[in-house]
Amino acid sequence: MSKILQPISTVPHVAQKNVPVANSDTDSDTNNGIAPAIATGTALPTTATATTAPHQSSKVLSNTSVFLLLTGLLLLCYLPVVIGTYGCADDFLWVAGALQHNMQRMQVLQIVQGRPAMAVLFTLGFSAMSGVGDLRFLRLFSIITVACLAFGIYRTLIAAKHNRPAAFFVALAMCMMPPFQVYVSWASTAFYATGALVAGIALHLADRGYAQTRAVPKYKLATGSILLLLAALLIFQPSAMFYWVFAAILLLKPNATFSGSWRRFVWYGALCVVALGLAFGICHLGTALFGSLCPLPHRRTHLCTDLWAKCVWFFTQPLTACLNFESLFPKPRPAMAVAAVIAAGLMLYTKGKIGNRVLLFLLALSIIPLSYLPNLVIEESWASYRTMCALGSLIVLYAFLALLGLRQTLFRSVREPFFTALMGSMAIAAMSLAFNNIWIYFVVPNSLEYAMLKGQLNKETHSKLTFHQVALKDPKLLVPGMSQEFGCPSSILPFTQEPMEYILRHTAP
Numbered sequence: 001m002s003k004i005l006q007p008i009s010t011v012p013h014v015a016q017k018n019v020p021v022a023n024s025d026t027d028s029d030t031n032n033g034i035a036p037a038i039a040t041g042t043a044l045p046t047t048a049t050a051t052t053a054p055h056q057s058s059k060v061l062s063n064t065s066v067f068l069l070l071t072g073l074l075l076l077c078y079l080p081v082v083i084g085t086y087g088c089a090d091d092f093l094w095v096a097g098a099l100q101h102n103m104q105r106m107q108v109l110q111i112v113q114g115r116p117a118m119a120v121l122f123t124l125g126f127s128a129m130s131g132v133g134d135l136r137f138l139r140l141f142s143i144i145t146v147a148c149l150a151f152g153i154y155r156t157l158i159a160a161k162h163n164r165p166a167a168f169f170v171a172l173a174m175c176m177m178p179p180f181q182v183y184v185s186w187a188s189t190a191f192y193a194t195g196a197l198v199a200g201i202a203l204h205l206a207d208r209g210y211a212q213t214r215a216v217p218k219y220k221l222a223t224g225s226i227l228l229l230l231a232a233l234l235i236f237q238p239s240a241m242f243y244w245v246f247a248a249i250l251l252l253k254p255n256a257t258f259s260g261s262w263r264r265f266v267w268y269g270a271l272c273v274v275a276l277g278l279a280f281g282i283c284h285l286g287t288a289l290f291g292s293l294c295p296l297p298h299r300r301t302h303l304c305t306d307l308w309a310k311c312v313w314f315f316t317q318p319l320t321a322c323l324n325f326e327s328l329f330p331k332p333r334p335a336m337a338v339a340a341v342i343a344a345g346l347m348l349y350t351k352g353k354i355g356n357r358v359l360l361f362l363l364a365l366s367i368i369p370l371s372y373l374p375n376l377v378i379e380e381s382w383a384s385y386r387t388m389c390a391l392g393s394l395i396v397l398y399a400f401l402a403l404l405g406l407r408q409t410l411f412r413s414v415r416e417p418f419f420t421a422l423m424g425s426m427a428i429a430a431m432s433l434a435f436n437n438i439w440i441y442f443v444v445p446n447s448l449e450y451a452m453l454k455g456q457l458n459k460e461t462h463s464k465l466t467f468h469q470v471a472l473k474d475p476k477l478l479v480p481g482m483s484q485e486f487g488c489p490s491s492i493l494p495f496t497q498e499p500m501e502y503i504l505r506h507t508a509p
Helices: 034-040 048-077 079-083 090-099 104-112 116-126 132-159 164-174 178-185 192-211 215-235 243-251 258-290 307-316 318-323 332-349 354-370 389-409 416-459 494-506
Strands: none
Touching (some): 048 132, 048 416, 079 132, 090 116, 090 132, 090 494, 116 132, 116 215, 132 164, 178 389, 178 416, 192 258, 192 389, 318 332, 354 389, 389 416, 416 494
């Protein structure tokens, strides 16, 4: 792994010689002295041509190796969802619709929720389904998409001047959090990570637009960023807020100043507001046109009016769950302890005078509600894990920055290799917990209930199936107040029983 993650310069060493590097916050990190040389007419040494190709080739090989390693580790961790033959909840509705060549109701359901792009993706993904066994291909697609997202996080951390091995382990740990466990385990959430990935690309276009000094290219990049973020919102609004995870990495890079980060924050925020406004209009248009065909609960379609109750809910449920990391039974005391350590570490991580530290800390705090904004502005208060991918990943990022701050100030004797080993052990622990969760709470109960129903159908072909709840290792997961995504067999859900029976009777045993 040390060979794969070895530092590689983004610019040939010869080309950098005698070329001034600007320190302005508006300079792109990718310029590295080449753009100033071109702007001033300084000639680059002719030997740069000879040395560029080997360095570029080495960089490509390194990036390819990191991507393949991330993909391999994610496939290894999430392998049971590819091997297992099962479905979860809405999966059966889509498969039954595909078998009946009638997915209109499920498509309309996505449109009235403001997700027309998701309706298109679902139609493309499920239309070729011939049975429940084919759901594994969508789950595999989700794993590969999560690997692409992890690689994007890794590259952004590198661009923000973080250590390569640490960036690798942080990206891996983010993609092991419970929201991603749901994304790879349910075929009906297979495209949620796609929204996060598109939002990340939107943020990078926004950052390039911020660094651009010419008006026309600047606003072209800004328009591209808005359209991409809009596309992410039309896939799945909560995962589109991964935009702010990528933003936080760049805003809180080492030695950041509040003035520079604030200007970037305002630019990112302005583009986000435009995209959110467009998405809100499209959502209302979909509701006006198709709401009567597939009405949604009132609390999901109306804006929140009780701000205090929503704030209390945010702190006691989704934020508490994310501060418990991979624990599926969130508790307030561990969450408060983690929050205190992160707060102290972030203050130590920031540099400069106390005023700069405090303002950067407040900027970091302001990004937390932004990462969960779509669920904060509506009346519905339901803390499902599938909505927490951006919030949970942001907490992992802040924990990493806090550990850096503690090491750089209170634990200076801890050398870099030991810190890297600590990050590696935490990533391995996250992988172990993620594997345990998907095996016990997704693959085993859902595969077991599907096999039981198939066996029942083979014995009594013309009888109506009897649906029984499969016993869980820990039934506390199904109590009110929990997300009820983990460990919830599909056969106990009334809306899935008819589609399940149709699939079983119309597919090969």
